[in-house]
Amino acid sequence: MKVSFFETGRYAVPPDLPREWPVPPAAYDPVLGAQAFQGMVERARFVEKLGFDWISLSEHHYSPRILTPSPPLSAAFLASQVDTIKIALLGPIVPVSNPIRVAEELAMLDTMRPGRFVFGLLRGTTNEYLSYDLNPKEARERTDEGMELILKAWSEPQPFGWQGRYFKFRTVSIWPRPQAQPYPTTYALGVSAEAADFAARHRIGLGVSYGTVALMAQSTGHYRRRCAEYGWGPGPDDIIWRANMILAETDEAADAALARRSANSQAPFPISQGLRNALIEQDKRNVGGQQRPANVGGVLPISFCGGPDRIIEQIRRAREEIGVGVLDLSLADPGTGGTDAMMESLDLFGREVLPRIREI
Amino acid sequence: MSDQQQQAASPGGAFREGFVEVDGFRIRYCEAGQGPPLVHLHGAGGLRLNAAHDLLATRFGVIAVEMPGFGQSEENTRTRTIAELAMTIVKAADALGLDRFDLMGTSFGGKAALWLAVTHPERVRALVLEAPAAIRPQNAARVSGTPEQMAARLYAHPERMPPLPATAPKVQAKQQRLVARLRGPDRDAELETAMRQLDTPTLVLFGTLDRVIPSGMGRHYKELLPNGHLVLVYDSGHAIGAERPEAFAEIVTDFLERHEAFLISRAETVIHP
Numbered sequence: 001m002k003v004s005f006f007e008t009g010r011y012a013v014p015p016d017l018p019r020e021w022p023v024p025p026a027a028y029d030p031v032l033g034a035q036a037f038q039g040m041v042e043r044a045r046f047v048e049k050l051g052f053d054w055i056s057l058s059e060h061h062y063s064p065r066i067l068t069p070s071p072p073l074s075a076a077f078l079a080s081q082v083d084t085i086k087i088a089l090l091g092p093i094v095p096v097s098n099p100i101r102v103a104e105e106l107a108m109l110d111t112m113r114p115g116r117f118v119f120g121l122l123r124g125t126t127n128e129y130l131s132y133d134l135n136p137k138e139a140r141e142r143t144d145e146g147m148e149l150i151l152k153a154w155s156e157p158q159p160f161g162w163q164g165r166y167f168k169f170r171t172v173s174i175w176p177r178p179q180a181q182p183y184p185t186t187y188a189l190g191v192s193a194e195a196a197d198f199a200a201r202h203r204i205g206l207g208v209s210y211g212t213v214a215l216m217a218q219s220t221g222h223y224r225r226r227c228a229e230y231g232w233g234p235g236p237d238d239i240i241w242r243a244n245m246i247l248a249e250t251d252e253a254a255d256a257a258l259a260r261r262s263a264n265s266q267a268p269f270p271i272s273q274g275l276r277n278a279l280i281e282q283d284k285r286n287v288g289g290q291q292r293p294a295n296v297g298g299v300l301p302i303s304f305c306g307g308p309d310r311i312i313e314q315i316r317r318a319r320e321e322i323g324v325g326v327l328d329l330s331l332a333d334p335g336t337g338g339t340d341a342m343m344e345s346l347d348l349f350g351r352e353v354l355p356r357i358r359e360i
Numbered sequence: 361m362s363d364q365q366q367q368a369a370s371p372g373g374a375f376r377e378g379f380v381e382v383d384g385f386r387i388r389y390c391e392a393g394q395g396p397p398l399v400h401l402h403g404a405g406g407l408r409l410n411a412a413h414d415l416l417a418t419r420f421g422v423i424a425v426e427m428p429g430f431g432q433s434e435e436n437t438r439t440r441t442i443a444e445l446a447m448t449i450v451k452a453a454d455a456l457g458l459d460r461f462d463l464m465g466t467s468f469g470g471k472a473a474l475w476l477a478v479t480h481p482e483r484v485r486a487l488v489l490e491a492p493a494a495i496r497p498q499n500a501a502r503v504s505g506t507p508e509q510m511a512a513r514l515y516a517h518p519e520r521m522p523p524l525p526a527t528a529p530k531v532q533a534k535q536q537r538l539v540a541r542l543r544g545p546d547r548d549a550e551l552e553t554a555m556r557q558l559d560t561p562t563l564v565l566f567g568t569l570d571r572v573i574p575s576g577m578g579r580h581y582k583e584l585l586p587n588g589h590l591v592l593v594y595d596s597g598h599a600i601g602a603e604r605p606e607a608f609a610e611i612v613t614d615f616l617e618r619h620e621a622f623l624i625s626r627a628e629t630v631i632h633p
Contacts, residue, residue, distance in 0.1 A: 158582035161623075163592070170623045
C-alpha cells in the first residue's frame, strides 16, 4: 500500500471568520496566508521524512479552508523544496480550465522534475463551478472532452486542430512534451461511471474520494469491469482513494475524537440553502452509474477511525474491497485551526501504521 | 408538411440527381447549392448523402459523384487502379464544365481524391480528406456485414444515429470487389512521394473514435503534405460528416473559404459592447 498526504494549505482560520462560501477577501490576513504556504513546505518535508510516498494537492477557490487555487503553482513550489516524495496534483479542475494550458503546465512540471509528479484530472466540486462561471449542466461533458484533449496534446507528435463540442483549437503543438510518453502517470478522478469509463479506455488510473467502502467499491468495481472490456486489468497503483482518517493512540481516543468531530462538524465549503438546492438540482452525479445527489456544501465523511491496529484492519479491508493501492489521507478537516493534533497523528501514522501496511 | 417538403428536409433531400457519360461509364451525381463548386467522392460503402452535405450546400455548389461501379451502376471491371479512377473523375468534372474546384474525399474516396490532386493539382483549389484511407494500419479490417455491424464500425455512437439503409447483397459484393481491387497497399510509396510535392491546401480530418482507420494515421498526412492541416473531430467515428455534421461543415467551410488563414480565429468574445 502506498500512502499520500493531502496537503490543503493550512490557513489558521480565526474563530470569527465567516463560514459561508465564498468567504469575503476582506477577512484575509496576509500574515496567516504566508504562514500557510510556509507550512506546506514544512509538512511536505515532514511526511517525506516519515516515508509517505506522495503529497497531494487539489484545486479550490474563494476560501481559506483549502488555500490552493492553482495546483501547478503549488506543485512547482513544493517540488523545489523536497527530495524524494512524489507530488500528486489531484487535480486541475478540467471543465473550468483551458485544457491546452493544463497540458502545457503539467508537461512543464514533468520536465522540471522528471518522474516526480502524478496527475489527476478532475470534474470538480460543485461549488467550484460558480468560481469561473461554468454551467453545471455542461460540467460532465466539458470534463470528458477536456481530458481527452489533454491526453492528445501530450502524445500527438504533429501539430493538430481540435474540433470539439466545447473546445475548439485550430493549432495545438505543445512544448515541452511530458518526459513519459504517451502520458505521465495520470488518473481520472471521480466516482462516476464516466470517469471510470474514460480511465479504462485510456488505460490510466482512477482516483475516488470520500464515501463508504461499499460506495467506493461500487465505483472501482465498475472501473475494473470496464478495464476488462478494454482488455487490461488495473493494478493496485491504478486506484487512489482520498479519505479522511482519525488516528489516535487507542481506539477509545479515536472514537472520542470522532464524537467531538460529529458534534462540531463543519463543512469545508458551506453555502446558502437556496443556492445549494439549485446546484444539486443542476449537477447530476452518479457512483459507478447509480444516480446519487451531489455533495454540495456538505461535511466530508470519516472513512478510517481508530488506534493503529484497527486502522490497519480498515486499510486491509479497503485494499480487498475497493482494490485501492494508494491511500490519499487527511488526518484533520481543512480549516480546523491549529495543526498540532494533525502533526501528532501524522507522526503516529508514520511510526505505527505505515511500516505495517506496506505489504497490504 | 407535404411529401415534397419532407423529402427536402431529410438529409440530402434537396439534392438533384444527374448523369454524365465519360470513359464509357454512366456516372450518377447529386447536386445542390450555389457557390464555388465542391466535388465530393464517397467512401467504400457508396454514395450516402448526409446532413453535412446539406450544410455545405448552403455555401458551395456541392456535386457528390457516385464513382463508377458503385450503387446501381454497372459493375466496374475495367478500372485497374485508383489513379485511373481519379482520371475518370477528372473527365467527369470536364463533362460537368468544372475547371477548378474544391475537392473532398471520404475514406476510400479520400485516396481517390488525393490521386486526383497529385496528378491534376491545377484543377484542385483546396482538398479536404475525411478519414482518408490512403494510409492504413496493417491488417485493418474492412467495413462489411449487416447495417448494424457496419454502423458499429462507422460511428462512435451508433445508438444516436438513424439506421443505415440496407444495401442489396449484389451491390455490396460488387462494390467490395471493386474496392479490393483498387484500394492498393496500406502504404503507397508512389502516392506518398507525390504527396510531398503537393502544394494544394489540404485539410485532413479524423474522428477521435474512428474504428475503421485510427486517428493516429492523421499524423502521417501532416508529415507528408507540405500544406496539410490535421484536425481531430472529438467524439466522432469514421463517418464524421454523418455523425457530427455541424462540426464537420463548419471547419470544412472555414477551410475552403480561407485556406491557411482558417488557423486565425474570428470568434468574437466581447459580451457587452
